[in-house]
Amino acid sequence: MVTNQPPAASAKDNAPENSVAAIRRLTEKGYDSTTAEDLAEAVGMSRSTFFRRFGSKDDVVFADHDHALTQLERFLDSTTLPPAEAVVEGTADVLRLLVRDPEAARLRFELMRLTPSLRDRELVITHRYERVFARYLQAALPAEAAAWATPALAAGLVAVHNTTLRQWLRDPHPDVVPLLCRDLRQLVSSFTPWLAKPGTTPGANRVMVAVYDTAASPEEVLSSIAAKLGA
Template structure:
């Protein structure tokens, strides 16, 4: 299969899948760029032009996913706080659609320190996109509130994403939607999707978290997660 046979997003997913397969079978260090390029049906030169390096290729689908996130944020017909929740759902759905690939990638990343660091950087790109969007749409909102909100949303999403990859059958899109709505309510956001905040029995659930002014965003996210576990 060549570059011309598939669209750009599908092609990138193909190369990501082939690279992860080779890394899983032969080890990250032992797998060469030539092997990845050959498996994906392209030249070594095309590989470097399209993906840059072995470290880049394993996360290459994130470029298309980040574009989807930007599109979701820009086109969401509702309040900005809810747009961030909707964008987080897009990310979760992407990995849930091909859970096997997500599992194999997690296994490869866990074994290579450089890839673990790169994964953190990639995660912060989503967080940065959410923060930039909210600052642009809500210019009068205190920056600390935006940072705290985004940290809590991404922390909740990443926790359930990890659980889904580990095989937790309760880590579903519906569960994510409910938990994100709880976080939004807890931090005082004007969520416009009240149905998402309902509990399993249909009742409305509210989680309240208090914290001193100046509390670091990571600590806010930790407290929110602790409250959600109690809910």
């Protein structure tokens, strides 16, 4: 599948590459006991450079999510994929980024489990993802779509992603992205009436599975199929 490539990453976008050592230090010393100097030392930066790059301890933990949100917004703003595929591919890209470094993902999960304030920040991140999807869907769905369709699908995409990520953290699976895409397409199929490609009528294309007697002639088979299609 060909998708639009996001613009070149900025230095800020590359911050996640430097965050693993900092997250490890936070996990080892405890979130409240770790100072900015500890984190700067862990990533090999001066204190001032650390603050320019990350901003705060919270920002270190959620650097990958900030990067993923930026990537998702760029993708949805530029993609030419049909909406049903765009939301699946965009969500899959988020998961690819978050699981690309299994150690960082595991450490982040453990740190959030032990730190209530980080779990609160995680809820804020979740709402940010939902808003990105909702903004895209608001423009992509037709005016006649049900009022609940946009928020319901946006929340569903994030919920399926988060469930898949947590399952992977407990039991890493090499095919986690294809499995996510499968589940997302099942979710999106519930919104097919509003996510059809532009210029098509939902339900206009139909698939028929025919079961016929092997002794029947080709003409009889065709006649039977034609009769069903006309029903």
